[in-house]
Structures are given as structure tokens and as C-alpha cells.
Amino acid sequence: KNEVEQSPQNLTAQEGEFITINCSYSVGISALHWLQQHPGGGIVSLFMLSSGKKKHGRLIATINIQEKHSSLHITASHPRDSAVYICAVRGSNYQLIWGAGTKLIIKP
Amino acid sequence: DTEVTQTPKHLVMGMTNKKSLKCEQHMGHRAMYWYKQKAKKPPELMFVYSYEKLSINESVPSRFSPECPNSSLLNLHLHALQPEDSALYLCASRHIGQTLYGYTFGSGTRLTVV
Numbered sequence: 001k002n003e004v005e006q007s008p009q010n011l012t013a014q015e016g017e018f019i020t021i022n023c024s025y026s027v028g029i030s031a032l033h034w035l036q037q038h039p040g041g042g043i044v045s046l047f048m049l050s051s052g053k054k055k056h057g058r059l060i061a062t063i064n065i066q067e068k069h070s071s072l073h074i075t076a077s078h079p080r081d082s083a084v085y086i087c088a089v090r091g092s093n094y095q096l097i098w099g100a101g102t103k104l105i106i107k108p
Numbered sequence: 109d110t111e112v113t114q115t116p117k118h119l120v121m122g123m124t125n126k127k128s129l130k131c132e133q134h135m136g137h138r139a140m141y142w143y144k145q146k147a148k149k150p151p152e153l154m155f156v157y158s159y160e161k162l163s164i165n166e167s168v169p170s171r172f173s174p175e176c177p178n179s180s181l182l183n184l185h186l187h188a189l190q191p192e193d194s195a196l197y198l199c200a201s202r203h204i205g206q207t208l209y210g211y212t213f214g215s216g217t218r219l220t221v222v
Contacts, residue, residue, distance in 0.1 A: 033210055040213030042114075043151070043198060086150060093141075094202075095164075096211070098150035 003027050006099040007088050014107055021102045023087030026068065033096065034061050034072045035086045043086070047070070071099040077106045109134040114199050122222055123189060129217045131182040131199030137212070140182045142174060143198040145216070151198055157182060157191035158204060189221045 004025045013019055023032070034046040047054050047061040049070065054061050058077075063070040074081055087099040112133045113156075121127050130141065138159050143151035156164035157176040165174075173185040182199060199214040 031210070035213075040196075040218065043200075043213040045210045045212065048210035088150075095156075097155065100150060 002100070004087055004089055004099040006085075006102050007044045009100065010103045010104060010105075012105045012107065013077060017077050018076050019081070019104065019106075019108075021085050021087075021104070023099055024068060025070075025074070025087075025089045025097075027045060027089065027091060027097065029089040029091060030094070031090045032063055032070050033088045033090065034070070035088060037101070039082045039083075039088060042064045046085075069103050074104075079106045079108050082106050110212065112199055112201055112212050112214035114217050116217060117215065118218045118220075120220045120222060121189065123182065123191070126187045127187070128186065129184040129197055129199075129219075131184075131214055132180055133201045133212065134180055135201065135212065136179075136203070137201035138179060138204045139202045139213075140176065140210075141200040141202075142182070142184055143200065145196040145198055148201075155184075160162075186219075189219075191221050194219055194221045 007022045011055040031050045033048050036044045036046050049061055049063040053059050058075045082105050084101040084103050086101045088096040090096055115130045140157045142154040144154050145151040153166050154168045155174045160179055171188050175183040196216045196218050198216045199208045200211045202211045
């Protein structure tokens with residue numbers, strides 16, 4: 001079992017839909033990161049969380065430390081949101097443990 | 109300046125060539141990282157520099173040679189690579205000790221070994 005599990009692996013939705021991507025982890029962490037990667041491109045850091053909830057524009061990230069679970073939500077999704085979304089956790093040694101990513105496609 | 113800049117964006121090299129990848133940041137980050145990413149896989153950590161000193165080498169073959177000449181610059185020297193080394197090479201940086209801040213990634217160098 002991977003230390004960081006994401007679901008779903010693939011997600012296709014229509015423009016405007018509310019999107020949820022989930023991340024569960026099994027190790028102790030100091031922080032959890034949500035990152036975005038467009039095809040063939042670099043990685044953009046969306047959020048770093050250690051507790052609670054953060055919001056940036058149409059993106060919302062939540063974390064439940066007790067349940068070792070985090071979610072990334074996208075409201076009013078748009079085709080430009082199509083990308084791979086990656087959950088990564090930072091352990092006590094500051095190194096990242098990566099999830100496998102969720103490939104999101106938003107159709108117009 | 110809040111970016112990590114990687115050059116070149118694309119590189120094609122033969123197995124006998126020597127080339128270098130460059131990564132630069134001016135955010136005062138003292139931890140810098142090299143990652144290798146194969147298609148449809150998460151990035152794999154290669155090297156970590158802390159205060160310009162190599163702190164982690166994840167058993168990377170010696171044909172990859174990192175260098176950190178100053179606090180803003182990180183190089184990855186490549187020599188005698190194999191076709192299976194073709195991948196996206198990502199650089200990242202981070203403030204050391206600043207738990208409030210995350211990582212900043214570059215846009216990567218797409219390397220093809222022929």
C-alpha cells in the first residue's frame with residue numbers, strides 16, 4: 001500500500017461542475033501539499049496545509065489531521081483547470097512523499 | 109522574483125555528449141532540489157542541497173553530477189547518459205526552517221537522450 005493514496009486516478013467532468021479530489025496518507029506529516037502539473041510542464045504549488053482549510057480563488061483545500069485525509073475542491077470548473085493534481089506529504093525529514101496524481105479533464 | 113528558472117527547456121543529447129542543466133532562484137531559498145520525472149509518474153528525488161552543500165543523494169548514478177556554486181544557482185552535469193535517462197528534470201527550492209512556506213518548482217527541462 002502506498003503511503004499517499006489519491007482518488008480518483010482519472011476524472012472527466014463538464015465545465016461548471018464542482019470537482020473533488022481526495023488524498024489519504026498513512027504516515028506522520030508536518031505538512032501536505034497540493035500541486036498542479038499541466039501536460040509536459042512544470043509543477044505549480046497550489047496549497048500547503050498543516051490544518052484546517054485554505055481558499056484561493058476557485059480552489060479550496062481541506063485537511064483532517066486525525067483522519068489523515070485531505071481534499072481539493074474546484075468550484076465552477078473550467079477547461080483551463082485540466083491538469084494533473086498531485087498530493088504530496090512532507091514528513092519529519094522535510095522530504096516529500098508523492099501521490100500518483102489525479103488526471104482531471106474538464107470538457108467545455 | 110518568486111520563480112525558479114530552469115534552462116534549457118528542451119535538450120536532446122547523444123550518449124557520448126556532456127551537457128549541463130541550470131536552475132536559478134533569487135528568493136533566498138537555501139534548500140534546492142533536483143527531481144527526475146518519467147511520463148505519468150510522480151517526480152523522484154535525485155539530490156538535495158542545503159546551504160550549498162549536498163545533503164542527500166538518492167543513489168543516483170555517477171553520470172549525473174550536481175553542483176551548487178552559490179546560493180542562487182544549481183547545476184546538473186550530464187555525461188554518458190543512457191536513453192532511459194530521458195525524462196523531465198525538475199528543480200525546486202524552499203526556505204529552510206520556514207514551515208509556513210512550501211516548495212517552488214521550475215518548469216523543468218525535457219531531456220531526450222538519443
